[in-house]
Amino acid sequence: MNKPAAGLGIAPRASVVSWVHHHRQAASNSLLRAFRLPVATGLTWLVVGIALALPASLLVILQNIEAVTGDMRSPARFSVLLEADTSLNAAQTILKRIESRVDVRDVTLIPQDQALARFAADTGLVGLLDSIPDNPLPHTLLVNPLASVESEGLSELAKGLKVVRGVDQVVFDTLWQARLAGVLQAGRRLVMGIGLLMMVGAVLILANTIRLAIEARRDEIVVIKLIGANDAYARRPFLYTGLWSGFGGGLLGAIMVGVFFIYLSEPVNQLLQLYDSDRRFTGLGIMGVLNMMFLGGALGLLSAWHAATTQLRELEPR
Amino acid sequence: MIEFNRVSKRYVDHDALRDVSLTIPTGEMVFLTGHSGAGKTTFLRLLMLLERASMGSLRVDGRDTARIKGRNIGRYRSEFGIVFQDHQLLYDRSVLENVALPLEIAGFRPRDIQRRTRAALDKVGLLGRERANPAVLSGGEQQRLGIARAVVARPRFLIADEPTGNLDPQLSAEIMGLFEAFNRVGVTVIVASHDLALISRLRHRIVTLKAGRLVAGAGL
Numbered sequence: 001m002n003k004p005a006a007g008l009g010i011a012p013r014a015s016v017v018s019w020v021h022h023h024r025q026a027a028s029n030s031l032l033r034a035f036r037l038p039v040a041t042g043l044t045w046l047v048v049g050i051a052l053a054l055p056a057s058l059l060v061i062l063q064n065i066e067a068v069t070g071d072m073r074s075p076a077r078f079s080v081l082l083e084a085d086t087s088l089n090a091a092q093t094i095l096k097r098i099e100s101r102v103d104v105r106d107v108t109l110i111p112q113d114q115a116l117a118r119f120a121a122d123t124g125l126v127g128l129l130d131s132i133p134d135n136p137l138p139h140t141l142l143v144n145p146l147a148s149v150e151s152e153g154l155s156e157l158a159k160g161l162k163v164v165r166g167v168d169q170v171v172f173d174t175l176w177q178a179r180l181a182g183v184l185q186a187g188r189r190l191v192m193g194i195g196l197l198m199m200v201g202a203v204l205i206l207a208n209t210i211r212l213a214i215e216a217r218r219d220e221i222v223v224i225k226l227i228g229a230n231d232a233y234a235r236r237p238f239l240y241t242g243l244w245s246g247f248g249g250g251l252l253g254a255i256m257v258g259v260f261f262i263y264l265s266e267p268v269n270q271l272l273q274l275y276d277s278d279r280r281f282t283g284l285g286i287m288g289v290l291n292m293m294f295l296g297g298a299l300g301l302l303s304a305w306h307a308a309t310t311q312l313r314e315l316e317p318r
Numbered sequence: 319m320i321e322f323n324r325v326s327k328r329y330v331d332h333d334a335l336r337d338v339s340l341t342i343p344t345g346e347m348v349f350l351t352g353h354s355g356a357g358k359t360t361f362l363r364l365l366m367l368l369e370r371a372s373m374g375s376l377r378v379d380g381r382d383t384a385r386i387k388g389r390n391i392g393r394y395r396s397e398f399g400i401v402f403q404d405h406q407l408l409y410d411r412s413v414l415e416n417v418a419l420p421l422e423i424a425g426f427r428p429r430d431i432q433r434r435t436r437a438a439l440d441k442v443g444l445l446g447r448e449r450a451n452p453a454v455l456s457g458g459e460q461q462r463l464g465i466a467r468a469v470v471a472r473p474r475f476l477i478a479d480e481p482t483g484n485l486d487p488q489l490s491a492e493i494m495g496l497f498e499a500f501n502r503v504g505v506t507v508i509v510a511s512h513d514l515a516l517i518s519r520l521r522h523r524i525v526t527l528k529a530g531r532l533v534a535g536a537g538l
Contacts, residue, residue: 018425025422223406226366227467228396229423230389317368 022236030240034248041248044209048249048300051202052292053256055195060257060284062187068272068279069180076154078161079171080141086166091139094166098141103149103157108142115140138168199299206245206303210238214311221315231312238308239301246300250293257284257292319344320365320475320506325374327360327530334360336530337374342508344379344474347501349517350510352527358510361527362479365508366398367391379474396424399468399505401478405460407452413439413463414448420471438470442496458489465496469505476500478509482516490516 034041080098082091091109099107110118115137119125145157154172161170214221221234261283268281284292320342327335335357342348350358363369364376367383376383378394386394399420407416417438421431439445442462444455452460461481468476478497482490494509494516501507511517517524526534 017427018422018431021428022422219406220408220410223408224419224423225392226368226395226400226406227420227423228392228398228471230392232389233392233423317366 022233026237027240030237031244034241034244041245044206044245045248045252047205048202048245048296049252049256051198051205052250052253052296053260055191055198056253056257056284056288056292057260058191058194060261060282060288062184062191064268064279064281065187066184068277069184076145076149076172078143078145078158080143080161080167081169081171082139082141082166083168084138086139088139090166091141094164095141097164098143098161101157101160103145103153105144105146107144110140110142112137112139202249202296203299203303206242206300207307209245210242210304210307211311213241214238214308214315218315221312222317225315225317231309234312235305235308239304242300242302242304242307243297244300246296246298246303247293248296249300250296251289253296254284254289254292258289319377319379320508321375321377322361323375323377325364325371325376327357327364327369328372333530335364335371335527338527338530338532339374340525340532342506344506345501345504347498347507347522348509349520349522349524350508350527351512351514351517351524353512355529356527357530358512358527359479360530362477362508362510365477366395366400392423396420396471397474399471399473399476401461401464401468401476401481403480403483405452405464407460407463407467409451409453411452412448413444413450413452413455416452416463417466417470420467424471434470438466441469441499442466457484458492461485461489461493462496465493469500474506476505476507478507478511480511481509482511482513487516494520
């Protein structure tokens, strides 16, 4: 019988260096393996790219609409119709009273004669209005609230205006703004829903790709596990495969969105010009591209982690 | 030291090992023989924790292997070098990369991996073929490559399952010579083989299994 063998005796530092080395090796080998199968890799990237490009495009379109409609939203303004028998002097007094409120920026008085003349000019009903003995329009105050006053404050202001003596009606049309906000909110949720579904699809496709990759390398995994590799070691190359697939898909998706926006930008910009808007149709931007790549990478990693962990758990030897 | 104490392994339809008790001291070289289905492979699989015993206990260097679980199994297996009859080489990697694998798994530095890998290839006479693909090597060379991979991380135990099954007598003798050389430097070697003519020429304990029972070689 011979003197016993000493065994490995690995220094902790060596393990860390080797761990980093193996990560680098797994990362580069996975990438090389992907490039060696250009058709399969291209198709995977394309599927992930489409899954990311569709919600990304919708989101960018929505952001553009929000920016444009944000410009179109005029500041809130109340039309305060005074009682019919209010004199011009009384109207001036009411104006001063309303103007003294802390939530009001300015108030403009439109006397009833001026209102009638403007109405006649706008409608072309000059003759008809001449035949009416009394001016049916009241004096009107146009009340502009402070820009900082938000929806609840506006409701408070409306209530406050209604109780002013001599005020008949307070007109404040926020319905169209509420409708627009509702449409945009619904749009955002639609984009989120579509995005979520597409991302789930991308995760499933990537997970299936990783499962197939593991199946294709089953013999290799068995061998490395037999000679002492744990699941983390066996899983590592597949995690990088998932990561690269996600990154590549994200990049491809960003390119697709870019091409789509180049195609769309000219007619949309012309349309915006027709509406006297200074806005220009904007695409993803560099941060958007990076976000798509990182999102793709994260999805790839997540899919690979799940697929590799479940697959390796079922694979002999454990 | 490896201690099988009344170990049985039962599958659904048959008993692969029955009440096997055997002690293999550290540094010994043992041949495990018997006909096909005698239980040689099951014996090795239990030792590698590819299977668990249905009854009895298996201790390696005092550790009860039944208590080794999860992530510790990999570390346990890395104490073993394993040589397969069909080599189990990775044909998308070079000779050097195949041999380097256990060292990478064990966490060696890249420069140590290079040094040790070359040394292992030198021992089995394959230095100079590092860049070659294993597929271009002959059967004997592939088996020597498998042995280099098994011993490169300096395992405490070397296990071989029919390592000469596909080789001619001269190559088989060469391979056994390599195992003896590693045993001389302190590695515990267990070789499963049904080539009685070959192993009986070598002066090592022969443990015989028959229908899952240990019938000879239990004593030291």
